[in-house]
Amino acid sequence: MxxxxxxxxxxxxxxxxxxxxxxxxxxxxxxxxxxxxxxxxxxxxxxxxxxxxxxxxxxxxxxxxxxxxxxxxxxxxxxxxxxxxxxxxxxxxxxxxxxxxxxxxxxxxxxxxxxxxxxxxxxxxxxxxxxxxxxxxxxxxxxxxxxxxxxxxxxxxxxxxxxxxxxxxxxxTAQLATNSDRYRSLSAAELAKMVAQISPGRGTQLLAALGAHQAAEVLAVSHPDLNAGLVHDLPHHLASEIISEMHSDDAVATLRRQHSGHIEALLANLATDRARELRALLAHPPTSAGGLMTIEIAVANAEEPLADICERLRMDPTKLHRFGGVVRVSDDRTPVGFLSLTALVAQSEDPLLSPYEIVRADTAVEDVISLFATHDIFAAVVVDETGRCIGGINIDDVLEELVAEQRPGRRKFKDLVDRHSLGGRRARASARHP
Amino acid sequence: MTRSITSNSPRRARVMVILAIIGPGLLAGLSDDDPAGITTYSVLGAKFGYQMLWVLLISTVALIIFHDLGLRMGVVTGQGLAGLIRQRFGVRFAAVGISALFVANLGTTCAEFAGIAAGFELLGVSRYVSVPLAAAAVSALVIKGSFRRVQHVLLALSVVFVSYIIAGVLAHPDWGAAARGVVLPTMPLTRDAIVLATATLGTTLAPWGLSFVQSYAVDKRLTISDLRYSRYDVVTGSALTALIGFFVVVACAATLHASGLSINDAADAAAALRPLAGSLASDLFAVGLIGSALLAASILPLSTAYSVSEVVGRPAGVNDSRSEAPLFYGTFSAVIVLAAGFVLLPGLPLVAILVLTQVLNAILLLPLLAMMAGIASDEVLMGDHRATKPAMVVYGVTILLIAVSVVALGVFSIL
Structure with a gap:
């Protein structure tokens, strides 16, 4: 040699x-x-x-x-x-x-x-x-x-x-031009760690080469502050494609860190419904329950038999990924019950298996965290001022908020990424986009 | 870069972007006003009154030019200066450079801790209390704190520099003479005047400041689109550095020079101000000395840790944990412990160490600036952001000016 x-x-x-x-x-x-x-x-x-x-x-x-x-x-x-x-x-x-x-x-x-x-x-x-x-x-x-x-x-x-x-x-540049598969074969967590360390300019170059779908998966496990800089520097059309591929709450967290003109430019390239949905979410202050919630929740009519709900979810389990439960709503979308994963597995509507609370979208995040701590719940249903269900907050959202508060500026959950390789998130992402 | 800038007004959004990116230029600039810098300005004012204030203007221009270049190199390449030197000039240059930089930075950090000791002794606190406490505080800040917290504390610490401005005003200077001193470049052609003019230039543009501004910009994750705003950061930092220097010179010119008193260092200046400008001015001067030393004592070890890690090719970031970046935190701690320890050692020839450090800094500065210019013009590293020919002329002229000054300093120091 x-x-x-x-x-x-x-x-x-x-x-x-x-x-x-x-x-x-x-x-x-x-x-x-x-x-x-x-x-x-x-x-x-x-x-x-x-x-x-x-x-x-x-x-x-x-x-x-x-x-x-x-x-x-x-x-x-x-x-x-x-x-x-x-x-x-x-x-x-x-x-x-x-x-x-x-x-x-x-x-x-x-x-x-x-x-x-x-x-x-x-x-x-x-x-x-x-x-x-x-x-x-x-x-x-x-x-x-x-x-x-x-x-x-x-x-x-x-x-x-x-x-x-x-x-x-x-x-x-040369490797992306000739052999970008070498980067594409890495997991979202590995790519996120890479993007967090290289210069923002190279980060955007890498995201652009990965394509919108994989780039969205990478941003889903990166810190929103980091995402904000990358999205800001990407060409508008590509940034919009990535935003379009992201989960709503991740997309909103990224958009919140852009200035208003840039937000509008990015939303203008999205499908009308998607843009409207993100605008509605952005209207909630980040320090409120509305700012913390996910809108990607599974709902079922109050009258729908439990067996039918289970069957429906078996056909499309991705519905459970973001929230981890099903909200039962009346015809006017008022929440009337909740089915936790335990309840769904046990096929039982026993309320003891599905503790939850209802919070208004304008409830302060600190109060939401207190609610989870004091009531031993794993999920809260978020309603608007008329009482209609508009989203949900689960224990994962609360934990993310707490970790972010405790470790301001730290690259998001990097330690956890290192220790667990974000297996759960990866599984979710690949299940969502087979 | 960390930002949270949703805003409805474009002007407000712009201001918030500037506030978000501010840091590298401001901290690197202000940390140049360390005890060694304050000493130089004090002696300049005490010896020559307002006459040589124009030197500050020239050194500020040089500071802006090279701090801006360093920041741009960091943003474009995503690498610190030491890492770029290894990539561009090879591992031998990098190893020699980093060894010299480590020694120079260690010596300068000794000067900062000596400044802390002197400042606190003026206020009646023993150095055996103040130095260990300062070392512990600085270590805890960087090792335990996140990037954001470290920056906030350092920026808050910078507020202490206001004390020099107040001390300057309290000295009731002759503002007309001061203004003439800034715009009319005159100087007595004596050895002392040339040495002091050169020292002023040298104290403003320091090797560790150059490496810090670049590495810190990388750690802050500034982007290409931030570059146009980061100039505000560099210019603000450099202008404030000059402004503080101006008020220190003015304070000493109005009091010590007018009374014909001479001083050897900034602590002497603070003590001498007491009967001439009142105890408040003297205490403010001492507080400023402590604050400026604390700021530089935080930034110097950081600058060293960034440089060593970059050359070896190890993670270097304030947001990294100790287990992720052991070399970064190990170097940082080593510089703090050694520097604080040296200052507390009885019988150590501190003055000789400080003089040797200044010499080493001066020797390092020129090749460092030349390498920066070489990297700036490298298409492979800088791409479309490589320096234009007019910019290279500006860098060349500035380097030449500094080279002449350093040589003059060397010659006149020997004579």
């Missing part, structure tokens, strides 16, 4: 033995699954010119690639880089290993934190040179500083090249 940094700076000799410069780059095509080195960049290494390539040589023109020198074949063609050529061509799929990968930021699959690439491991396969892995940690850094003895004792972690998630500017 070869280490990239041991070859950077080595002399490049032509067939006559004349020095043509030093190795400053190796080029790889991101869309090539075997990650073969295609070209060697030759230049003069200097402070300003760390990434400056004066000429390129095709890998097939290299006769030997050693850590002491690089020897070219007699027929080798040195392709000069014209002055004034754009350093970045957004259309190309090529990564410069020194410029775009070494010392840049990636995501460590173990724990999902951002780390920096300390070394790039290469391997010879026949005539080819292929990238197989990257290393990070204090070990490779010490080795590059000439402290090999220390490097051997310090932590070194390797990631297979095919498991790499680049998050620095050029790397992310």
């Amino acid at each position: 070869l280490a990239l940094t041991e070859h950077l700076g080595q002399k490049v000799l032509d067939a006559a033995g004349h020095k043509r410069g030093r190795v400053v780059e190796l080029l790889v095509d991101m869309s090539d699954p075997s990650a073969r080195i295609l070209r060697v960049g030759v230049g003069n290494r200097s402070i300003q010119g760390r990434h400056t390539v004066a000429t390129w040589i095709d890998w097939t023109d290299i006769a030997s690639f050693e850590s002491t020198s690089v020897q070219c074949r007699p027929e080798a063609r040195f392709v000069e880089v014209e002055k004034g050529t754009r350093v970045l061509d957004p259309a190309d799929n090529f990564l410069w290993l020194n410029r775009d990968v070494l010392d840049t930021q990636i995501i460590n699959p173990e724990g999902g934190h951002i780390v920096r690439v300390g070394e790039i491991a290469l391997v010879r396969v026949g005539e080819d040179l292929q990238v197989i892995a990257i290393e990070f940690g204090a070990g490779p850094v010490a080795r590059r500083l000439g402290l090999a003895w220390l490097g051997e004792r310090l932590e070194t972690t390797s990631i297979d090249w095919h498991d790499l998630h680049l998050v620095s500017g050029r790397g992310l």
Whole structure:
């Protein structure tokens, strides 16, 4: 196995033995699954010119690639880089290993934190040179500083090249352009953690590449403050598509953090009914029960037999996901009862199995929390000023509010995400969007 | 970035956006008015009266230019300065730079704790009480607090700088002479004048301030669309820094210079003000000294922790927990404990340490500014936001000016 940094700076000799410069780059095509080195960049290494390539040589023109020198074949063609050529061509799929990968930021699959690439491991396969892995940690850094003895004792972690998630500017762009499936295959929780750590600009780039549906799933498990910044910076049409895919309460939490002009611009792109629903929710102050409730609740007519309700929910269990129960309402939508999950499983209408309270939408959040604490309930039905059922609050909403109050500014429930990988939420999301 | 800005009025919404993004420029700017800075301004006023106030204007322009650049680099790349140096210039440059920065920041933090000790001693409190308490308070704030809480406390702490303004007014300065001193660039061509002019420039633009403003902008998760408003933050921070410096110079010019008294540091200035401008002015000066030292003693270890974590490639954020970012919090704590410990050690040559720190800061500043300019013009890192040619000329001229000043300082310090 070869280490990239041991070859950077080595002399490049032509067939006559004349020095043509030093190795400053190796080029790889991101869309090539075997990650073969295609070209060697030759230049003069200097402070300003760390990434400056004066000429390129095709890998097939290299006769030997050693850590002491690089020897070219007699027929080798040195392709000069014209002055004034754009350093970045957004259309190309090529990564410069020194410029775009070494010392840049990636995501460590173990724990999902951002780390920096300390070394790039290469391997010879026949005539080819292929990238197989990257290393990070204090070990490779010490080795590059000439402290090999220390490097051997310090932590070194390797990631297979095919498991790499680049998050620095050029790397992310190239990887999203050629292999966005690598990001799409991550769970919503993993992506949310990634988005929370990278710059907002890269975050919006990633969300845009994921598409509205998966982006909405990511935002569902991210902090609303973080979502607000991302949604603000996304193009309006894409932001609206994502808002449209989000659950109403998540969408409202995100919209509440935008200024009024931007809210209107986003809502203008939504279907009329959806926009009206979100406007109605936004009308409730965030510190009220109306601001805390979900409107995605399952309701049943007061007369509907319990068995029919259970059968209906069996056909479409997603109705239970947001609220965890069924509200029985009269014809004018006045709540007349509640069926908890326990009651539904037991197929019993015993009120002891389904404790609940009714609160008006303008009730203060603090009072709602007190109600849950003092009455040992798991759900409250929210009504408007005429007594009509307009939504519900469950214990999960109350817990979120309490955690957010206790840990202001913390990235939302990140610890919980780490510990539990948000399995429940993921299951909900995938069930909702099979 | 954290915001909650629903508003019906576009103007009100704009104001709320500015309030939401404010922080990096303001804190980085104000923390430059630390005890070392206040000492420089005090000596400037005591020795040369109002004559050299124009130097503050020049240093403010330099501060705006480079703090704005740092903030922009952080927002565009999502990385702190130390991390970008590793990515752009390689691990060796980053390792040498971060080692020097760590030592310089540790020395400067010693100066901040020494300022806290001196300020409290003026109010009759022993340093063996004030320094450990200050170290514990600063540690608790950052380790236990969220980003939002830390910022709120630091911004609240900044209010203490008003005391310098009041002290300046209480000194009954000659406002006409002060105004002339700001707009008419004259100076005696003496060694002391050149050294002080250079020191004023150097105390305003510090390596740790540059790395802090960038890392803090990253931690605050400012976005590209925030950039146009973040300029207000940088300009406000820099202008307030200059305003405070102005009032310190004015206070000392109206009293110490007029009476022909000389001083060695800010604590001397506070003590000397008592018979000349009254005990209130003197106490306010001491309170300002303590507050400014506390602010800088919070920001310096933070700046160091951000830089070390970025170079090593570890999580660095005030919102991260200790288990998530052990290197960040470990570095932060190490700087606080070492600096506070050094200040309390009897017989330690603190003055020599502080002088060496200033030298190290001066040595670090120039390559740091040059690297910032190099990164700013890098298309790979900055994309469409890379510095334009006119901007590069401005950076180049500013760096040249600072280089001349640093060299002059070196030459005149030796002579």
